[in-house]
Each structure stands twice: as C-alpha cells, then as structure tokens.
Amino acid sequence: MRLVIARCSVDYVGRLTAHLPMAPRLILIKADGSVSIHADDRAFKPLNWMNPPCKLREETVEDGPDLWTVTHGKSGEKLVLTVEEVMHDTSHELGKDPGLQKDGVEAHLQELLAEHITTLGEGYTLIRREFPTAIGPVDILCRDAGNATVAVELKRRGDIDGVEQLTRYLELLNRDPQLAPVRGVFAAQEIKPQARVLAEDRGISCVVLDYDALRGIEPDVLRLF
Numbered sequence: 001m002r003l004v005i006a007r008c009s010v011d012y013v014g015r016l017t018a019h020l021p022m023a024p025r026l027i028l029i030k031a032d033g034s035v036s037i038h039a040d041d042r043a044f045k046p047l048n049w050m051n052p053p054c055k056l057r058e059e060t061v062e063d064g065p066d067l068w069t070v071t072h073g074k075s076g077e078k079l080v081l082t083v084e085e086v087m088h089d090t091s092h093e094l095g096k097d098p099g100l101q102k103d104g105v106e107a108h109l110q111e112l113l114a115e116h117i118t119t120l121g122e123g124y125t126l127i128r129r130e131f132p133t134a135i136g137p138v139d140i141l142c143r144d145a146g147n148a149t150v151a152v153e154l155k156r157r158g159d160i161d162g163v164e165q166l167t168r169y170l171e172l173l174n175r176d177p178q179l180a181p182v183r184g185v186f187a188a189q190e191i192k193p194q195a196r197v198l199a200e201d202r203g204i205s206c207v208v209l210d211y212d213a214l215r216g217i218e219p220d221v222l223r224l225f
Contacts, residue, residue, distance in 0.1 A: 005088040014077025158188030
C-alpha cells in the first residue's frame with residue numbers, strides 16, 4: 001500500500017462529475033489498484049475514489065503542478081489529481097489480510113442466508129458472499145427475480161451505523177456499470193425503529209431474520225420472512 005499526503009485538487013470525470021478544491025489530503029493507492037482520496041475527518045469514508053481495475057499515470061509538469069490520472073479499465077471514467085506539493089510518500093507491504101472475523105451468530109446468519117437466498121424473495125440468486133469493494137466487503141451480493149443487483153448488509157441488531165455502512169456500499173457499487181443499478185437490503189434479527197426509518201427513507205428494504213427458523217430450513221424448502 002502506498003500512502004501519499006499531498007496538497008492537491010481532485011476532479012472525477014465520468015457519468016457524474018465532481019470537484020474537490022486544492023487542499024492537503026491523504027491519497028491511498030492499494031495493491032489491488034484502487035485509489036481513494038481522504039480528508040482528516042469523515043472517519044474511514046473517502047472523499048472520492050476509483051475501484052479496480054484501474055491504472056494510475058503520474059505526469060511531471062515542468063512549469064506547474066503534477067498531474068496524476070487514474071483511469072478505470074472498463075468504464076473509462078477518470079480521477080484527475082492536480083498535485084501541487086507532495087509532503088509524504090511511502091509504500092508498505094501489508095501481505096494477505098485474514099479478513100474480518102464476525103461473531104458466530106452473524107457469520108452463521110450470512111452463511112445460512114447465502115445458502116437459502118430465496119428467504120429474501122422468490123427468484124433470488126446468489127452472486128457471492130463477502131463481495132470485495134475498496135471500502136470493505138459487502139456481506140452478500142445477489143440478484144432478484146428481475147435480475148437486478150441487490151447488496152445485503154447483515155447484522156444481529158440493526159442500528160443506524162449499519163444503514164450508513166450499507167449506504168456507502170451502495171454509493172460505491174452503483175458506480176460500476178456492470179452492477180448498476182444496485183439496491184440495498186438491510187437484514188437483521190432485530191432492527192431498531194430509527195434504523196428502519198433511515199433505511200426506508202433511503203430506499204433500502206428491511207428484512208427481519210428469524211435465526212432459529214432459518215437454521216431449520218431444509219435445503220429444498222423456500223421460506224419468506
């Protein structure tokens with residue numbers, strides 16, 4: 001992983017355009033090719049980013065700021081960084097990450113729901129569990145009966161933080177033309193009222209899962225909760 005702290009402006013050029021004015025920022029360039037731009041707030045959420053596959057080209061300009069261009073390999077969309085000053089630039093080999101270890105019930109919920117994906121609705125099919133993104137894995141990615149992509153976030157107890165997490169995933173996934181449009185499902189054994197209100201306001205469906213009942217589903221039996 002390469003960490004760069006630089007004074008830069010950022011322009012996203014594609015289906016949507018966005019501009020970040022000149023300011024000191026952290027630039028993360030990961031081994032998978034993803035590039036994300038961060039400020040000293042917003043927790044771990046980047047200001048802007050580009051998912052792999054993408055390519056970074058650094059151009060040194062003699063009489064002006066350098067230009068870094070990140071081009072997506074499939075969509076052709078670009079992230080253009082105008083770099084006025086580099087204050088820090090280091091690279092580190094992190095090796096293979098063991099991944100997030102979920103608690104037993106939550107991990108088992110994911111496994112069961114993936115195995116019996118029609119719990120979410122007739123005609124649902126699984127794409128994969130732990131679908132990787134630049135900001136972390138989506139618990140389950142699947143398709144509904146209409147072949148639309150659905151991202152599922154699983155929790156034992158669903159609160160506002162879980163809805164915010166799923167919102168970030170949806171924002172990212174909807175940039176991928178091969179997946180978009182992507183809608184969200186927030187699934188938990190218990191969903192707090194405030195979380196349900198926020199989710200529904202953002203167009204995210206809520207599903208309450210009965211863990212014991214889900215464990216009792218036979219492989220060829222469909223149940224809708």
